[in-house]
Amino acid sequence: MHRRSVAVYDRFLGALAAILGKAEAHCAARGIKPEALLQDRLFPDMFPLVKQVQLACDFAARGAARLAGEMPKSFPDTETSFGELQARIAAARDYMAGFDAPAYDGAEARGITIKIGGADRTLTGEDFLDFYSLPQFHFHLTTAYAILRHNGVELGKRDYMGAA
Numbered sequence: 001m002h003r004r005s006v007a008v009y010d011r012f013l014g015a016l017a018a019i020l021g022k023a024e025a026h027c028a029a030r031g032i033k034p035e036a037l038l039q040d041r042l043f044p045d046m047f048p049l050v051k052q053v054q055l056a057c058d059f060a061a062r063g064a065a066r067l068a069g070e071m072p073k074s075f076p077d078t079e080t081s082f083g084e085l086q087a088r089i090a091a092a093r094d095y096m097a098g099f100d101a102p103a104y105d106g107a108e109a110r111g112i113t114i115k116i117g118g119a120d121r122t123l124t125g126e127d128f129l130d131f132y133s134l135p136q137f138h139f140h141l142t143t144a145y146a147i148l149r150h151n152g153v154e155l156g157k158r159d160y161m162g163a164a
Helices: 002-030 034-038 049-067 082-097 125-150 157-161
Strands: 111-116 119-124
Touching: 002 034, 002 049, 002 082, 002 125, 002 157, 034 049, 034 082, 049 082, 049 111, 049 125, 111 125, 119 125, 125 157
Parallel strands: none
Antiparallel strands: 111 119
C-alpha cells in the first residue's frame, strides 16, 4: 500500500513541480503576469490553478497519512505565486516522506472514515485509495495540467507522467 500510495503521489507531485516550473518560465519568456495563469480556470464554476495545485497536494498528503493510520496534517491555503506553490509541493512531499512503509502494513483492510457529501463514510484502505484518494488526486493534477496547456504552456504526456 505504501508503494501504491506514497510512491505514486510523490512521483506525480514531482511532475507537477516540473510542470509549474515550465509555466513560470513560459510567463517570463512571454511577459505574462504569473497571476494570469495562477488564477485561470477552465470554466467559471471550476477552481483556479492555485486551488487545483493545493488540492492535489492535500489529497496526496492526507491520503498518505490516513493510510498510515495517522491524523492528516493541515496545510493553510495561502499560496499566491509559483514559488509558494513549489514550496507547498515540497512540504507535501516532505510530509509523506515521514511515513515509513511498515506503517502501511494492513492498510488495505484498515477502516478509513471520511466525509463525503457532508456524511461520514467508512471505506477500507484499499477502496479509499482506489476509489477516492487517487482519483481525486489525479483529477486536480490533470486539471492543473489542462489549465496550463490551454494557456499555451508547452507540455506533453511525458511532463504529466514525470520521471520514469
